[in-house]
Amino acid sequence: MEEHEGLFRSYLDSRSLKMTRPRKIILEAVFAIHEHFDVDILYDRIRKKHRDVSRATIYRTLPLLVESGLIKQSLRCQAKDHYEHIFGHKQHLHFICNRCGRIFEVDSSGIEQDLRKLASGTGFRIEEINIEANGLCSDCGK
Amino acid sequence: MEEHEGLFRSYLDSRSLKMTRPRKIILEAVFAIHEHFDVDILYDRIRKKHRDVSRATIYRTLPLLVESGLIKQSLRCQAKDHYEHIFGHKQHLHFICNRCGRIFEVDSSGIEQDLRKLASGTGFRIEEINIEANGLCSDCGK
DNA sequence: ATTAATATTGAGACTCATTATCAAAATACC
DNA sequence: GGTATTTTGATAATGAGTCTCAATATTAAT
Incomplete structure (x- = not known):
């Protein structure tokens, strides 16, 4: 199993x-x-x-x-x-290309750590994080 | 006007x-x-x-x-x-409480800067960023 | 195994946010 | 002011996601 x-x-x-x-x-x-x-x-x-x-x-x-x-x-x-x-996958964030629609996964461990620090300062207890950025990928941005 | x-x-x-x-x-x-x-x-x-x-x-x-x-x-x-x-408002991210549904806005300029750095390394040109975390706010998390 | 108590399923009806349609009204340009 | 083009409100249509319910599957106990 x-x-x-x-x-x-x-x-x-x-x-x-x-x-x-x-x-x-x-x-x-x-x-x-x-x-x-x-x-x-x-x-x-x-x-x-x-x-x-x-x-x-x-x-x-x-x-x-x-x-x-x-x-x-x-x-x-x-x-x-x-x-x-989630299971078996690293933390990551998404870059979404507005032109070709492709979704790129990028390691987000550093950023998530900062975010957790920010949250603990406010007393908010994070259960889940979603980070995404829209824009143009390197192919479409030329 | x-x-x-x-x-x-x-x-x-x-x-x-x-x-x-x-x-x-x-x-x-x-x-x-x-x-x-x-x-x-x-x-x-x-x-x-x-x-x-x-x-x-x-x-x-x-x-x-x-x-x-x-x-x-x-x-x-x-x-x-x-x-x-967007116009006239600072960059911010959202903490969304899963229990009471309230949405908290938190300054995100530091994190967004890191994110832009990360993007420029990959050649992705960011146009828009969305960061959110779900969890329990300080009231509901007690 | 059989049973009984409970959980789950598939099919299709339903909801409701969002989009498309279209004739009537408003707008800008001459 | 007339005309070509946009925009509007009303309403129908769409479609992802949810709910209902009778039929079926699962589990634990016998």
Whole structure:
């Protein structure tokens, strides 16, 4: 059993929820994607292999994966919520090119540390950080 | 004529768009609000004084204000897009309390400077920055 | 295994923010 | 003032995300 599966399973247990077949399929599909994804992307990939996972169940399962700390909701793009892995991935921020639409991931550990320092000064307890910058990537900016 | 009105007017001119009565009303209302706002908040405030500005026109005008550099689209809250001023406001980031929903603005000039340094190293040309952290505010975190 | 108690599912109806449409009204330029 | 072009308000349409509910799956206990 892969590690993310074990983590998800213990999250489910702790809430007396069940590891069902659709949830397992969704979990595997999520961790087979190594970039950002939205529900449609995930749905299409799952449907190539399985006929029996509905959009509704995907919409229901993603918050569980977020709650369990395995993924997080990150940017919003084309009016859709996007998700990304936390488990097994470094902290990073996003540079989003306004022209070609590509999303670049950049290490953000230094900046996040500053941010946490800033927060602790105000008494705010950070649970999640999102940093993004829009602009022109090096290709489009020429 | 207030400065933001002049700026908006020259943006409209540059695109051969017209400064109409509804657009002027919306502009004034936007700059009479000194926090984040969404379309509903704006619509309610405008409607207290004017019967003749429709939601449709607000939805049409906000992108013009964004494009002209006076405001920007910031966070998304309760499934609604939110906007905030750029003109006349300092750079700041948002701490969003997951419990009470309050949004705290914190000066972000130091962090943004680091971010720009990081970007210039990668050749990315930043046009806009959004930094936010979710968690518990000092009241809710006790 | 069977059962019973509970959780979960798929399908589709529903919500609601946002966008598109279009005829009527306003605007700017001559 | 007339005319070409923009803009507007009202309303219909869109579409991501949520909710409902009867049918099904899961778990733990027998």
